[in-house]
Amino acid sequence: MTDTLAVGLDEALEITLARVATLASETVDLHESVDRVVSADLASLVDSPSVDASLKDGYAVLSREVAGASPEHPVRLSLVGVMAAGGGEDIPVVPGTAVRVLTGARIPRGADAVVSEEFVTVSGGQVRVGILAEPGRNILARGSDVARGKIVVETGRRLTPGTVGILAAAGHGRVPVFRNPRVAILATGDEVVAAGRPLPEGKLYASNIATLGAWCRRYRMETRMDIVRDDPDALQDALKALARDADALVTSGGAWTGDRDMVVRILDRLGWEQAFHRIRIGPGKAVGFGRLSGKPVFILPGGPPSNLMGFLQIALPGLLKLAGHRRPGLPVTPVRTAADLKGRDAHWTQFIFGMIERRPDLPVFHPLRGASRLKSMAEAEAVAAIPEGLTLIPAGTVIPVQVLE
Incomplete structure (x- = not known):
């Protein structure tokens, strides 16, 4: 049955990107600029070579x-x-x-x-x-590598080692880039314990925020990670403080409507601008997005697969938009499916973690169906989607997948 209050994946992503504004520019040393996003067209200052x-x-x-x-x-x-x-x-x-x-x-x-x-x-x-x-x-010939006045790197381009090199040849020692966001990641729940501390019986380590923080740092974003107990006042204080100091806020857990799922209720109390709460995706239905004090807030469920999938499909593109990326989101590559990919409901987009087997002609996608959720997530190299309207993608079909590794 269709959830009439849930939005589709494409609509949710469109809403998110439309309501996230890219951060301001800053100038950094060229040697520190790799993986940053250029905030202005950069023309060559010289001819290189300077002579024939x-x-x-x-x-x-x-x-x-x-x-x-x-x-x-x-x-x-x-x-x-x-x-x-x-x-x-x-x-x-x-x-x-x-x-x-x-x-x-x-x-x-x-x-x-x-x-x-x-x-x-x-x-x-x-x-x-x-x-x-x-x-x-x-x-x-003079100027055949780069010619004076010619644009060598366009606005929105992520700098690679190669583009850093051509900027050096073009005479640039410092470059303007969009500021990388400071991301606050907040885990909620009395049962959650920070990694590395003693683990009392009945509790679990905060693996979700460790994973999310690692994804943010992969893109050179600063992170602050906190854990707050299931207490309305403590949660409200934490959300206010983090929204004040960070450029974006990601919550992990407490995203649904149970007695201890308080994130949305506290955000409502703080006067946030909710854009949506619930997406027609699986895993990850309880994902939400809005703004608090003008800062993007991404609400993620606590179950590890739902948590990670909501982050990859909605939060990560939003954070990359903050950092100025022209095509925010995971890279995509075509693959051939090694087995049938089966969905549960044609009204939802179903995501499946998998491995990629390199082949001379076209990579092959092998779905991961292990009993351990965390192991499947850790081993996954790509994510395949069964879009709304389908419940089966037959083996041998060529489809696009999002690349994780």
Whole structure:
């Protein structure tokens, strides 16, 4: 039966992203910028290379003079000097001459080609060229890597080691990036104990917030993790304090409507703006979202699979939107299903954890159906979805999956 109060997954995600505003920009050292999101288009400040440069150790020549060169009929030229990378000298090449150039060296004035040294012999100041070299051979033109004024990284791009490198080549030592959010993660429940402390009988460790915190730190977000008992006043004080100091708040547990599920009731008391509470997904039905004092609040159920799935599908995209990501959410890849994927209800989106088997043509998705929820979550490399309207995806079907690893 359809839950008329629950929203669909696509609608919930659309609402979330529409109500989350990207944080302000800050400037950071280029060497500290990897995995941050650029907040402005960045153009090259220089031409790189700054001169026409040699791609090889060899000899700069006039291409027309070696047009007929071959091993049997080499062309003889006079060697008039050597130029190395970074040197300030410029030894012109005139008819009948060649200049020895090392990799990265400026192309001498007059030269329009470089003959690689393996095709040249040198004796007594004479160069014997045994191969032709057309104009431009072995020359890296000025600005061919990056050209002054050309955009090299666009707004919203996440910086990788490669893009950090090209920004360095473009002359940038500091870059503007969106600020990463400070995320407060609050676990509720008298039964929850912080990891590492003694575990009394009948209680359990707060593994949910450890997992959520690890996901946030994977994206370089600052985290603060707290546990609060099932007490209305204690919960209210904790929510107020965390909303004041953090950019976003994630609650774990107490998300439903039972006697001790107080999160939504306390948020109502604090005057939050509820956007939704309940999504047609499984696991994760009790997920909620709203704003408290202008800060995004993500409500997650306490059951580990529901907790993690609600985070991955709703909270993580919202937090990534805060950090300026253009496509907030997990990366997606096509796979072929190794077995039937069966859902319980066509009115819901059903998620299934699985492993990915690498194949030459297309990866294969193997669903995890172990008895241990935590082990399946820990081993999972991807998440497959059976969308609303379906209860079965047959084995061998090509589908997109979200990649966890």
